[in-house]
Amino acid sequence: MYAHIVGIGAFVPEGIITNADLERMVETNSEWIETRAGIKVRHKASEDEWVSDLAIKASEEALEHAGISPEELDLVICATVTGDTTMPSIASMVQYYIGAKKAGAYDLGAACPGWIYGVTTADAFIRAGMFRNILVIGAETTTKVIDYTDRGTCILFGDGAGAVVVSASNENGGILTSHMGGDGSLGNLLYYPGLRGRTPVTLEPDPKPEYVKMLGNEVFKHAVKAMADSAERVLDAAGYTVDDVKYLIPHQANIRIIEATAKRVKIPMERVLVNIEQYGNTSSATIPLALNEGVKDGRIQKGDLLLGVSFGSGFSWGAMLFRWQ
Ligand SMILES: CC(C)(COP(=O)(O)OP(=O)(O)OC[C@H]1O[C@@H](n2cnc3c(N)ncnc32)[C@H](O)[C@@H]1OP(=O)(O)O)[C@@H](O)C(=O)NCCC(=O)NCCS
Structure with a gap:
């Protein structure tokens, strides 16, 4: 199945x-x-x-x-x-x-x-x-x-x-491989405690729990490496190379993170779906928003091999290789 x-x-x-x-x-x-x-x-x-x-x-x-x-x-x-x-x-x-x-x-x-x-x-x-x-x-x-x-x-x-x-x-295809990675020791570089919240790692009460906190330039460095590693991992696991991929669909957090990840994965920017200019970082919604645009405007066609990669608070990250139906 x-x-x-x-x-x-x-x-x-x-x-x-x-x-x-x-x-x-x-x-x-x-x-x-x-x-x-x-x-x-x-x-x-x-x-x-x-x-x-x-x-x-x-x-x-x-x-x-x-x-x-x-x-x-x-x-x-x-x-x-x-x-x-x-x-x-x-x-x-x-x-x-x-x-x-x-x-x-x-x-x-x-x-x-x-x-x-x-x-x-x-x-x-x-x-x-x-x-x-x-x-x-x-x-x-x-x-x-x-x-x-x-x-x-x-x-x-x-x-x-x-x-x-x-x-x-029963048809072969669809979701081919996925990877999920994490490193909770870096949780205090990007977090949102929520109203009863605590600071990750130190476990102290947070003075302004209602807001997202981020050390952007630290997150940046980890994001590029983790997304590129995760992308390579799912490609290897499925027996494909990046040349087989029609589009990389990365999490849209920063255009420079997207470009650096694409460079590390060795995929040209023409084969990367980018819509950050119009939406910014919508967290868990970025990849389906970009995928939706690619499907509805016809860039993505039946049978295309697609590679989603993402990174965020936790730190948590992951990649998914899939074929569009
Ligand atoms: C937040 C982010 C845009 C900041 O860009 P950056 O190039 O890393 O910038 P830095 O934090 O190193 O700051 C560089 C300078 O710009 C300044 N700066 C920061 N934000 C600024 C802003 N909005 N406008 C103008 N200047 C700003 C800083 O104060 C710093 O000034 P200084 O050199 O005088 O100290 C970038 O780090 C980022 O996108 N990070 C990751 C986001 C992410 O991936 N989130 C997680 C996934 S959900």
């Missing part, structure tokens, strides 16, 4: 934050943001727009694209670290609102690689013969947990959601 991605959808809120808007909030300038991070615009959910709203809209589009009804879903997994509630899960809210009456539901907290982790989990359930149709969502409203007085983080992040339907098939 193989697990194939059979449908995809995405949603971003209408509201935007431009670099000019950020110039009015913190000591920064548009040129610095564009050259140092590659971002022009990021989307921002309104006060009454939440992760579950974004996740539901992306999921409805994914189901329609897949041509399957919500009642056929066995499981809903939502990768998010900016959920509206701690319980119930965002996945439970999606399950109810899309009408996935027979599905179980839970959230998965793995920060930016969350969507890769979710699809990897779905793949394992399907290969084990446990489920046939699984909805995997990456959805975030990062702008609700960003400190807009901290120029080191507020210029980077945006809101969005992407969702895929992963289904069982």
Whole structure:
């Protein structure tokens, strides 16, 4: 049994934050943001727009694209670290609102690689013969947990959601190999404690738990190496080389991280899907947002070999090699 991605959808809120808007909030300038991070615009959910709203809209589009009804879903997994509630899960809210009456539901907290982790989990359930149709969502409203007085983080992040339907098939292909890696000893370089939060590693109470904290240049160095290593690992495991890959779909955190990763993996930038300019870093949503664009505008065709790679808080990272159906 193989697990194939059979449908995809995405949603971003209408509201935007431009670099000019950020110039009015913190000591920064548009040129610095564009050259140092590659971002022009990021989307921002309104006060009454939440992760579950974004996740539901992306999921409805994914189901329609897949041509399957919500009642056929066995499981809903939502990768998010900016959920509206701690319980119930965002996945439970999606399950109810899309009408996935027979599905179980839970959230998965793995920060930016969350969507890769979710699809990897779905793949394992399907290969084990446990489920046939699984909805995997990456959805975030990062702008609700960003400190807009901290120029080191507020210029980077945006809101969005992407969702895929992963289904069982006897046809060879679909998800070929995945890798998940981690190093919790570096957890204090990028974290968001949440309201009752604690600082990772030192385990001290955090003085400003409601906001994301990041030592950007430290994260940068680790991100490039970890993503490139993970990419090579899944290629080796599946017996492919990077020349076989049609597109690398990296986590969109910073254009310079994307370029450095592509260089290390030895893939030209023409074969890297990049949309960071218009969305910034939407955490677990970046890869499905880029994949959705590539599929819907026709760059990605049936049979294409695709390589997703991501890195984020934890540190956690991962890669997934898959064939588009
Ligand atoms: C945050 C990030 C854009 C900063 O870029 P950088 O090139 O690493 O910049 P540095 O932090 O080394 O700072 C360089 C200088 O720019 C300044 N600077 C930082 N943010 C700035 C901003 N928004 N506007 C203007 N100047 C800024 C710094 O104060 C520093 O000034 P100094 O040299 O006078 O001390 C970058 O490190 C990054 O994208 N990091 C990783 C993000 C990521 O991958 N997140 C995890 C995945 S979710």
